Amino acid sequence: MSNQNQCVRGADVLVNAHLNRGVGFSAEARDRLGLRGLLPPAVSSAENQVARALALIDSRPDPLGKYLELDAIRAADENLFFKLLIEHTDRFMPIVYTPTVGEVCQKFSHIYRFPRGLFVSYEDRGRVEELVANCPQEEVDVIVVTDGQRILGLGDLGMNGMGIPMGKLSLYTACAGIDPARTLPVTIDVGTNTEAYLNDPLYLGLRRERVTGDEYFALVDEFIQAARRRWPKVLIQFEDFGNHNAFELLRRYQDKILCFNDDIQGTAAVALTGVYSAVRVTKKPLAEQTFLFLGAGEAATGIANLIVDALVDEGMDRAEALKHCCLFDSKGLVTAARTGLAENKQPFAHELPECRTFLEAVRAVRPTGIVGVAAQPKAFDAAVLREMAAINERPIIFALSNPTSRAECDAETAYRETDGRALFASGSPFAPVELNGRTFVPRQGNNSYVFPGLGLGAVFAQAEWMPTGMFLAAARTLAETVSEEDLERGSLYPSLSEVRDVSMKIGVAIAEYAYEHGLARNERPADLEAAVKAFMYMPE
Ligand SMILES: O=C([O-])CC(=O)C(=O)O
Numbered sequence: 001m002s003n004q005n006q007c008v009r010g011a012d013v014l015v016n017a018h019l020n021r022g023v024g025f026s027a028e029a030r031d032r033l034g035l036r037g038l039l040p041p042a043v044s045s046a047e048n049q050v051a052r053a054l055a056l057i058d059s060r061p062d063p064l065g066k067y068l069e070l071d072a073i074r075a076a077d078e079n080l081f082f083k084l085l086i087e088h089t090d091r092f093m094p095i096v097y098t099p100t101v102g103e104v105c106q107k108f109s110h111i112y113r114f115p116r117g118l119f120v121s122y123e124d125r126g127r128v129e130e131l132v133a134n135c136p137q138e139e140v141d142v143i144v145v146t147d148g149q150r151i152l153g154l155g156d157l158g159m160n161g162m163g164i165p166m167g168k169l170s171l172y173t174a175c176a177g178i179d180p181a182r183t184l185p186v187t188i189d190v191g192t193n194t195e196a197y198l199n200d201p202l203y204l205g206l207r208r209e210r211v212t213g214d215e216y217f218a219l220v221d222e223f224i225q226a227a228r229r230r231w232p233k234v235l236i237q238f239e240d241f242g243n244h245n246a247f248e249l250l251r252r253y254q255d256k257i258l259c260f261n262d263d264i265q266g267t268a269a270v271a272l273t274g275v276y277s278a279v280r281v282t283k284k285p286l287a288e289q290t291f292l293f294l295g296a297g298e299a300a301t302g303i304a305n306l307i308v309d310a311l312v313d314e315g316m317d318r319a320e321a322l323k324h325c326c327l328f329d330s331k332g333l334v335t336a337a338r339t340g341l342a343e344n345k346q347p348f349a350h351e352l353p354e355c356r357t358f359l360e361a362v363r364a365v366r367p368t369g370i371v372g373v374a375a376q377p378k379a380f381d382a383a384v385l386r387e388m389a390a391i392n393e394r395p396i397i398f399a400l401s402n403p404t405s406r407a408e409c410d411a412e413t414a415y416r417e418t419d420g421r422a423l424f425a426s427g428s429p430f431a432p433v434e435l436n437g438r439t440f441v442p443r444q445g446n447n448s449y450v451f452p453g454l455g456l457g458a459v460f461a462q463a464e465w466m467p468t469g470m471f472l473a474a475a476r477t478l479a480e481t482v483s484e485e486d487l488e489r490g491s492l493y494p495s496l497s498e499v500r501d502v503s504m505k506i507g508v509a510i511a512e513y514a515y516e517h518g519l520a521r522n523e524r525p526a527d528l529e530a531a532v533k534a535f536m537y538m539p540e
């Protein structure tokens with residue numbers, strides 16, 4: 001608690017979510033803070049407060065209702081909110097994060113109640129510094145920023161996309177112990193091309209079509225400069241930008257400031273972990289794997305590039321490594337014969353026959369794994385899955401699009417159509433599947449396993465910037481947490497209930513990388529792991 005916070009007394013404490021402990025305040029604290037009479041007389045134990053909150057949340061049958069209860073708890077008492085999230089991660093992650101957060105975003109303007117974060121509108125261009133100065137946070141460690149153009153697999157949600165930076169930052173705190181008082185969700189609102197929002201009287205964003213080109217980049221830059229002037233060491237995470245802008249922003253800032261793009265680099269690290277787990281099962285090394293991606297955007301080329309980097313790191317020639325990844329986009333298989341390909345796809349345009357359907361492409365490429373990242377629901381149908389099972393003893397099937405409604409296939413279909421041989425991961429959660437007397441426990445190949453730890457390590461070491469080596473290190477560290485028992489059950493990732501420990505390990509690995517490579521702006525503590533653990537926020 002800062003000195004400034006220690007001066008806050010009386011009712012002001014109760015309306016400050018960082019400070020308020022509500023009925024959890026002890027008699028002594030009530031006297032000290034001038035709260036006597038402002039709360040019901042009984043003092044609740046922590047268990048009692050959690051039990052009351054759980055009952056309230058459970059009284060709401062639908063996920064959105066549960067979200068609204070949690071959101072209200074957060075607005076009143078942040079400590080309690082994070083206690084719930086940390087003690088019941090498995091249960092609440094699908095509420096504050098994918099898939100429910102998708103619905104939250106779609107309805108954001110209709111359910112808006114509590115102020116949080118920073119809204120940078122195009123109308124405020126030229127005075128963004130003033131907006132940043134208005135933020136109450138004295139210090140900010142992590143910013144997650146979106147422009148709402150490609151929210152999960154749901155498309156352009158405009159300002160409504162703010163639910164995503166909010167959800168990501170909740171995970172930063174719950175999974176990696178970033179102090180919630182030092183996080184800032186940001187939406188840069190340059191308009192939306194989604195008619196439904198422009199015609200919705202309750203829509204809270206800018207009513208105009210998206211600003212593009214130089215004016216767009218100038219506004220994003222004005223924000224980045226203003227944020228870094230106020231908080232020079234802040235980590236900026238780019239989230240759910242449209243393809244074109246996402247690649248361009250990463251190109252502009254990647255090696256100049258402390259930042260990363262979660263959809264390109266975070267997703268890549270987590271997918272590579274899934275691949276490392278899968279090859280432990282197939283016993284065929286990475287060098288013998290070939291991947292066919294359904295999609296050719298941020299996630300697809302982010303993952304493909306990191307697989308290539310991993311192969312090069314193992315000693316393979318880069319030109320050869322590139323051939324291990326093939327892309328299938330809206331026009332079909334990406335081949336050398338294709339013209340006008342976006343820059344990110346060009347390295348993956350190989351000498352391959354023209355294929356118009358994904359099934360044809362599977363037959364032509366004969367991949368060991370398919371990776372769905374195009375938000376095309378059910379695109380991995382029975383024919384595709386059976387073909388993969390015919391080509392491979394243990395086919396790798398990653399249906400990574402979010403939320404659940406956008407998944408390329410569900411877990412049950414993946415296991416059923418491959419006679420239980422699929423090595424499956426998905427972006428959104430699926431329940432365990434019973435098949436032929438076996439229970440499969442699929443887990444999420446979602447960047448939530450890595451971005452909190454990546455950020456923790458980078459913030460801890462006050463890294464200058466985040467090179468590719470950090471993302472490889474994150475993937476390898478995460479892979480080491482997958483046990484033989486996990487693999488036995490078909491789990492390519494550890495249990496979410498372990499995510500805090502996993503994030504700590506990734507944080508240590510990333511900080512270590514920063515110290516070893518001269519990227520840190522502080523001294524390495526002698527006992528790095530103990531120091532990182534001590535740095536992590538924990539609710540009281
Ligand atoms: O938010 C998630 O669940 C994963 C992600 O970054 C995306 O799908 O854009």
Ligand SMILES: [Mg+2]
Binds near residue numbers: 152239240262263
């Ligand atoms: Mg994302």
